[in-house]
Amino acid sequence: MPDLTPSALQERLTWRYAVKQFDAERKIPLDIWQVIEQALILTPSSFGLQPWQFVIVTDPQIKQQMPPRSWHQTQPLHCSHMVVLTARKSLDEAYVDRFLESVAQTRGVATETLSGYRNVIRQSVAQSTGQHLNWNARQVYIALGQLMTAAAMVGVDSCPMEGLDMAAYDQLLGLTDSPYTTVVGCALGYRSPSDKYASAPKVRFAAADIIKHI
Numbered sequence: 102m103p104d105l106t107p108s109a110l111q112e113r114l115t116w117r118y119a120v121k122q123f124d125a126e127r128k129i130p131l132d133i134w135q136v137i138e139q140a141l142i143l144t145p146s147s148f149g150l151q152p153w154q155f156v157i158v159t160d161p162q163i164k165q166q167m168p169p170r171s172w173h174q175t176q177p178l179h180c181s182h183m184v185v186l187t188a189r190k191s192l193d194e195a196y197v198d199r200f201l202e203s204v205a206q207t208r209g210v211a212t213e214t215l216s217g218y219r220n221v222i223r224q225s226v227a228q229s230t231g232q233h234l235n236w237n238a239r240q241v242y243i244a245l246g247q248l249m250t251a252a253a254m255v256g257v258d259s260c261p262m263e264g265l266d267m268a269a270y271d272q273l274l275g276l277t278d279s280p281y282t283t284v285v286g287c288a289l290g291y292r293s294p295s296d297k298y299a300s301a302p303k304v305r306f307a308a309a310d311i312i313k314h315i
């Protein structure tokens with residue numbers, strides 16, 4: 102049986118909210134941060150391709166430059182760790198082969214035994230030419246969800262952030278000419294005691310409107 106009771110899970114999910122104001126003095130301890138980073142690494146993705154990079158920003162000089170590039174929101178500056186979730190702009194056979202090498206090495210099998218799997222992935226990649234960034238960005242949002250939930254489980258607050266100038270973030274992080282581009286951000290740290298949104302009731306449609314049992 103898992104240690105987590107259903108009521109404890111419910112409590113964590115309700116505790117999480119999109120933080121508007123972080124306590125700039127509180128930093129996430131290393132051991133807690135490391136498990137949150139594992140949640141990012143362990144995120145599932147289509148075929149397991151992991152078409153992403155997660156840029157973790159703690160450098161105050163870089164964080165300081167973020168609010169003007171974030172619709173003047175201050176969470177990236179005051180949080181402990183600002184995660185910029187990026188997606189690969191495109192996929193190609195070399196990337197698929199690199200992934201399959203990793204599968205072969207990890208599982209101790211010859212790469213040739215994976216040729217069927219390689220063909221299926223290569224076909225998907227070829228068929229979705231021109232849509233790779235869109236496909237990869239959808240995978241990145243899975244990581245965003247996992248990141249926020251994992252953080253809440255260990256008592257760390259977060260704010261998912263789409264209110265970013267993605268091109269300006271790419272420039273700031275040196276991604277412009279890289280294979281990756283900014284998709285979404287997530288500020289992590291600890292809520293400020295004066296953030297009134299912490300006690301605001303959750304706004305959700307009635308369960309009957311959004312859950313259908315058939």
Ligand SMILES: Cc1cc2nc3c(=O)[nH]c(=O)nc-3n(C[C@H](O)[C@H](O)[C@H](O)COP(=O)(O)O)c2cc1C
Binds near residue numbers: 118119263
């Ligand atoms: C993909 C995504 C992008 C968001 N972008 C922002 C943002 O830029 N700034 C912000 O303050 N909140 C942002 N939010 C937070 C949402 O407004 C918030 O999650 C929603 O209102 C539900 O409230 P709760 O998370 O507090 O339960 C974003 C949420 C998601 C999922």
